[in-house]
Amino acid sequence: MKNNTNVDQQEFTNQDFSGVVENNCPMTNTLKVIGGKWKLLILHAIMSECPARFGELKKKMKDITQTTLTAQLRELERDGILSRKVYAETPPKVEYKLTPLGETLVPVINTITAWGNTYCKSAV
Amino acid sequence: MKNNTNVDQQEFTNQDFSGVVENNCPMTNTLKVIGGKWKLLILHAIMSECPARFGELKKKMKDITQTTLTAQLRELERDGILSRKVYAETPPKVEYKLTPLGETLVPVINTITAWGNTYCKSAV
DNA sequence: AACATTAGTATTATTTTTCATACTTAGTAC
DNA sequence: GTACTAAGTATGAAAAATAATACTAATGTT
Numbered sequence: 059m060k061n062n063t064n065v066d067q068q069e070f071t072n073q074d075f076s077g078v079v080e081n082n083c084p085m086t087n088t089l090k091v092i093g094g095k096w097k098l099l100i101l102h103a104i105m106s107e108c109p110a111r112f113g114e115l116k117k118k119m120k121d122i123t124q125t126t127l128t129a130q131l132r133e134l135e136r137d138g139i140l141s142r143k144v145y146a147e148t149p150p151k152v153e154y155k156l157t158p159l160g161e162t163l164v165p166v167i168n169t170i171t172a173w174g175n176t177y178c179k180s181a182v
Numbered sequence: 183m184k185n186n187t188n189v190d191q192q193e194f195t196n197q198d199f200s201g202v203v204e205n206n207c208p209m210t211n212t213l214k215v216i217g218g219k220w221k222l223l224i225l226h227a228i229m230s231e232c233p234a235r236f237g238e239l240k241k242k243m244k245d246i247t248q249t250t251l252t253a254q255l256r257e258l259e260r261d262g263i264l265s266r267k268v269y270a271e272t273p274p275k276v277e278y279k280l281t282p283l284g285e286t287l288v289p290v291i292n293t294i295t296a297w298g299n300t301y302c303k304s305a306v
Numbered sequence: 307a308a309c310a311t312t313a314g315t316a317t318t319a320t321t322t323t324t325c326a327t328a329c330t331t332a333g334t335a336c
Numbered sequence: 337g338t339a340c341t342a343a344g345t346a347t348g349a350a351a352a353a354t355a356a357t358a359c360t361a362a363t364g365t366t
Contacts, residue, residue: 088297111343124343144343162297179199249314249316272312272364273310274312275313
């Protein structure tokens with residue numbers, strides 16, 4: 059009851075996934091949107107600092123290349139998870155943030171990181 | 183309070199992830215164990231039929247090759263998520279099931295599939 | 307004796323993903 | 337008018353993941 063009480067949960071289900079999702083297995087469909095080596099890490103980074111600029115994301119994920127980061131961000135944008143806001147400034151400033159649909163992934167990501175914290179501690 | 187009330191939650195944290203996990207980011211660590219194209223699908227399949235035989239898994243995931251399925255199962259076994267039981271029969275019979283550590287992933291996987299069901303319906 | 311069965315392994319090929327490097331753009335500071 | 341900045345793009349190379357194909361082993365059935 060904290061917020062969004064007047065928001066129909068179905069509001070975000072109209073996203074057109076028809077180019078990505080062609081299966082009736084919910085796991086397969088979800089993996090098409092958030093699967094891959096980087097997307098969950100990107101979302102995790104944006105969750106902890108929203109909105110986030112391109113350069114900040116790059117710094118946080120030091121092993122990703124600029125090219126790959128750009129490509130992954132574009133896919134997340136295409137799938138309605140992120141929005142991209144370009145400021146007409148020089149040098150360029152671009153902010154990425156979760157859309158309402160993207161925010162529905164917050165509990166998913168929290169569940170995953172909680173598992174990692176509890177069961178998958180590094181020995182190093 | 184349904185079950186496991188006498189099971190210390192820490193019981194399953196002694197798994198040695200030192201060969202896999204070298205990071206202090208819980209998302210990175212978790213992705214090393216359940217990341218990749220197939221692992222969550224394999225776990226999802228085993229969850230819905232546990233134990234599962236190799237051939238049953240192969241049938242459910244019709245696009246995976248035998249070689250890849252074997253490789254992914256071995257990694258999940260190495261990481262303590264699955265156990266592998268070989269029956270001394272001909273033709274061979276091998277059963278895979280979730281270990282106690284693997285069972286801690288059940289809510290994670292349910293969260294992911296629930297998101298897919300709610301927000302990521304196929305348009306096809 | 308030949309055949310079918312299941313869960314593999316071995317090897318090579320292909321596809322997909324990611325990386326490295328150099329280049330671009332438009333203002334602003336020097 | 338040269339240098340600097342942030343957020344890219346372009347190109348080709350390399351690495352990683354996945355696939356295709358053929359093979360094996362032990363035993364029960366025909």
